[in-house]
Amino acid sequence: IYYNDMVEREYAQLHRDSTVASLTSVPVLEGGLLTYVDAPLVRASVHGRACLLDEADKAPTEVKVLLKTLVADGELLLPDGRLLTDRRSSSAPEEGCQTVVHVHEDFRLIVLANRPGYPFHGNALFRECGDAFTPVVVENPDVDSEEDLLAAVAPSRPRDERRRLAGAFAELRARHEAGSLSYPFSMRECLSVARDLEAYAGRGGEEDPGDFARALANVLAHDAYAPARGAIADVFEAHGFHDAKEHLASLFGDAGAPAVAHVEIEYAEGDDGEGGRST
Secondary structure (H helix, E strand, C coil): CHHHHHCCEEEEECCCCCCHHHHHEEEEEECCEEEEEECHHHHHHHHCCEEEEECHHHCCHHHHHHHHHHHHHCEEECCCCEEEECCCCCCCCCCCCCEEEECCCCCEEEECCCCCECCCCECCHHHHHHHHCCCCCCCCCCHHHHHHHHHHHCCCCCHHHHHHHHHHHHHHHHHHHHCCCCCCCCHHHHHHHHHHHHHHCCCCCCCCCCHHHHHHHHHHHHHCCCCHHHHHHHHHHHCCCCCHHHHHHHHHCCCCCCCCCCCCEEECCCCCCCCEEEC
């Protein structure tokens, strides 16, 4: 990533609908005509830039195999007939291609991917083409580093609060690794809570004890119906966020679902004689 900051770079985000064609060429509208130009991967390889491919685990298997073809074999046949190769000896077009295009010696390919399985539901990138890359596992930051990040997004919040928030999320991740929690709470959720507190806590002049619970509810809503919500609240209470469990219960309801008011609707009788009452 440091190298990516030092040179020109191209960026592309892969997804489940990515195809081999979309990885090498993209449609553009020029002068009222639809034409195809080189995709970021091809531009970076030709001009010596760093190409960052994000969410590569979401791409279909055939797209990942294409990456392996370029990186491991050093050759890639493009849809327009050009042959992209890193072999300097290839000066004459091979059968089936029109032109040989050499990969720039400064070209770098950085591929970002989540690990397979829940909750990312991605494919096993390492299984398909991991041997062609130099894998680097990016772990979650330690408590001190995460506290520094929280200070950047929530500078007005008390330092003690930021420290306790980072410690609580570190414990949630440890519980996930141990198998007691299914969701791997990341730095993204921690920063989301801090941003919410920075923007909305105490807006009326005095902080409400439920401000933290409301900020936390935003990142727990996906799991609102799961029994793990109570265990998660216990972790935050253990780190000094008192009454978090009680306030979350009031937000989501005793059964874990958002509380719903009792509403009675009466239907007026129409021309067809139908009507009635619904609760």
